[in-house]
Amino acid sequence: MGPNMTSETNNQTESPTDPTQDPGYESQLLADRLAKLEQMRDELGVNPYGQRVDGLEPIAEARAKYVEDAEGDDRAVVQIAGRVMLHRDNGKLQWLQLRDMTGDIQIAASRKDVQTDTGFEIARLADLGDLLVVEGPVMKTRTGEITVWASDVNIACKTLALPPEKFKGLQDAELRYRRRYVDMYVNPEVCATLAARSRLISMMRSFMNERGFLEVETPILQTQAGGAAARPFLTHMNALDLDLSLRIAPELFLKRLLVGGMNRVYEIGRNFRNEGVDRSHNPEFTAIEVYEAFGNYLTMLELTESMLRHLALAMAPDSGIIEFDGQPLNYAEPFRQVTYGDLFEEANGFAMTDFDRVRQRATELGMTNAATLDDWLLVNQVWEATVEEQLIQPTFVMDYPSAISPLTRPKPDNPALCDRWELMVHGMELGTAYTELNDPAVQEAKFRQQLKGADQEEQTYRTFDEDFLNALRVGMPPAGGLGLGVDRIIMLMTGSRTIRDVIPFPFMRPET
RNA sequence: GAUCGCGUAGCUCAGUCGGUAGAGCAACGGACUUUUAAUCCGGUGGUCCUGGGUUCGAGUCCCAGCGCGAUCACCA
Numbered sequence: 118m119g120p121n122m123t124s125e126t127n128n129q130t131e132s133p134t135d136p137t138q139d140p141g142y143e144s145q146l147l148a149d150r151l152a153k154l155e156q157m158r159d160e161l162g163v164n165p166y167g168q169r170v171d172g173l174e175p176i177a178e179a180r181a182k183y184v185e186d187a188e189g190d191d192r193a194v195v196q197i198a199g200r201v202m203l204h205r206d207n208g209k210l211q212w213l214q215l216r217d218m219t220g221d222i223q224i225a226a227s228r229k230d231v232q233t234d235t236g237f238e239i240a241r242l243a244d245l246g247d248l249l250v251v252e253g254p255v256m257k258t259r260t261g262e263i264t265v266w267a268s269d270v271n272i273a274c275k276t277l278a279l280p281p282e283k284f285k286g287l288q289d290a291e292l293r294y295r296r297r298y299v300d301m302y303v304n305p306e307v308c309a310t311l312a313a314r315s316r317l318i319s320m321m322r323s324f325m326n327e328r329g330f331l332e333v334e335t336p337i338l339q340t341q342a343g344g345a346a347a348r349p350f351l352t353h354m355n356a357l358d359l360d361l362s363l364r365i366a367p368e369l370f371l372k373r374l375l376v377g378g379m380n381r382v383y384e385i386g387r388n389f390r391n392e393g394v395d396r397s398h399n400p401e402f403t404a405i406e407v408y409e410a411f412g413n414y415l416t417m418l419e420l421t422e423s424m425l426r427h428l429a430l431a432m433a434p435d436s437g438i439i440e441f442d443g444q445p446l447n448y449a450e451p452f453r454q455v456t457y458g459d460l461f462e463e464a465n466g467f468a469m470t471d472f473d474r475v476r477q478r479a480t481e482l483g484m485t486n487a488a489t490l491d492d493w494l495l496v497n498q499v500w501e502a503t504v505e506e507q508l509i510q511p512t513f514v515m516d517y518p519s520a521i522s523p524l525t526r527p528k529p530d531n532p533a534l535c536d537r538w539e540l541m542v543h544g545m546e547l548g549t550a551y552t553e554l555n556d557p558a559v560q561e562a563k564f565r566q567q568l569k570g571a572d573q574e575e576q577t578y579r580t581f582d583e584d585f586l587n588a589l590r591v592g593m594p595p596a597g598g599l600g601l602g603v604d605r606i607i608m609l610m611t612g613s614r615t616i617r618d619v620i621p622f623p624f625m626r627p628e629t
Numbered sequence: 630g631a632u633c634g635c636g637u638a639g640c641u642c643a644g645u646c647g648g649u650a651g652a653g654c655a656a657c658g659g660a661c662u663u664u665u666a667a668u669c670c671g672g673u674g675g676u677c678c679u680g681g682g683u684u685c686g687a688g689u690c691c692c693a694g695c696g697c698g699a700u701c702a703c704c705a
Binding site for chain 1: 630636638639640641642653654655656657660661662663664665666667668673674675695696697698699700701702703704705
């Protein structure tokens with residue numbers, strides 16, 4: 118096609134990316150593709166945006182249908198659809214490589230062997246990134262490549278975009294996350310990870326359901342966001358002229374369900390926290406919270422360990438060992454259980470209750486608030502600096518200090534500690550579980566204490582949930598409660614080093 | 630929010646001491662019926678992130694801003 122045709126095509130186009138509005142190079146490339154699209158319509162009478170196709174099979178299954186040494190009618194005939202990854206125009210013989218989510222396969226379209234009038238021409242005009250439907254027998258070329266020798270080729274959708282570099286693909290991290298739909302087909306491991314996420318979450322649901330837990334959904338729009346210490350996102354309801362928050366945790370509603378008599382509940386859903394973004398934090402993240410009446414933090418421990426082992430054995434059936442960042446993590450062996458205090462002493466050489474030495478150690482570690490901070494908060498700061506990143510294999514850190522666990526029941530024999538654990542894997546906090554507080558008087562005192570300690574800014578998002586206290590006065594059974602970061606579990610199970618890789622559309626600043 | 634690094638063609642990347650903007654792939658025209666990142670021939674393609682400054686001259690040096698990444702902080 119010559120320049121005349123190109124300009125004609127331009128004049129017919131009224132899309133927002135109309136090349137006539139911007140005669141740059143990029144729109145020239147777009148114009149070339151639009152011209153090809155019109156050529157399909159005008160010269161071949163083919164709709165470049167396709168139609169319904171029945172009887173398609175995944176490319177991986179089509180490959181599996183290859184029969185060694187089969188000739189002629191003995192060859193399996195398949196019908197597949199996929200995106201064009203490579204195109205080698207050899208004149209009267211067109212070589213294409215098609216990809217779908219299950220894999221790649223080579224296509225050969227020979228002018229002599231394609232049975233339809235338009236099939237060969239469609240193959241000849243194919244651009245990288247087009248979606249094609251191909252039918253034909255599965256055979257092997259003389260170099261041993263499994264190939265569909267096309268009897269028919271149809272266009273399912275013409276691409277107007279320029280595909281990334283065909284060998285190195287899409288590398289730029291920003292572009293990969295902003296144009297995830299390109300990243301997904303160019304880098305097959307992206308789809309594989311997201312598919313694994315889907316399967317893993319499905320397994321978590323089955324696991325919980327089989328244990329007799331009911332899946333529930335509680336409000337995301339809340340008049341006050343409670344259940345965790347975090348800043349919420351604020352929004353507004355016009356109809357009622359009401360300021361609302363997006364939930365930071367479902368905890369207080371799930372406990373209300375315990376009060377009402379649903380003794381085993383869980384929720385898998387999104388929480389929203391108005392905080393920073395890094396490789397293990399997205400502002401909206403998926404968590405699973407579980408409440409079990411007449412359980413405690415130890416029943417939650419057993420449940421958590423069993424569930425993670427179940428998931429790991431699904432990913433690595435032989436060993437239950439999954440590598441993360443170069444280190445094999447073993448989920449098959451019983452997880453280590455060690456107290457918070459023992460870990461502190463192990464790392465620092467003295468007891469965490471020796472507050473003078475804690476303060477001294479904090480100063481050595483260069484903590485600028487070492488002189489003024491509350492004793493237990495300082496203990497926790499030193500703990501996080503000296504212990505946390507050493508916990509590589511799955512480890513339950515038991516018996517947290519009560520002072521840093523505001524919603525937890527203190528241990529009867531040692532009120533400074535409480536029935537709470539945190540699960541650490543590869544230095545990452547995977548979640549926490551409590552023996553839940555069900556004494557309304559103690560809960561009320563803890564709410565007040567939290568408000569008292571909060572500064573001006575924190576005051577605006579710390580909650581005093583009167584209705585929740587009413588619920589506790591009605592009476593909540595003793596219970597174990599659990600919260601786990603689902604995205605982080607998926608990271609560990611799929612070996613993804615950043616949370617963004619396990620979220621289909623991770624948060625990005627808007628493009629300027 | 631803080632510090633450091635990065636930002637060059639659609640994509641992947643070079644660009645020396647401050648002296649005319651480069652390659653590969655893609656895209657475009659042509660040849661080819663067993664190719665494997667096909668090959669061969671021909672001709673294209675740039676807001677060097679944005680805005681200032683220094684200079685005879687800035688992709689390059691300086692300042693500010695934007696975006697991304699890493700580390701830290703907050704948090705899970």
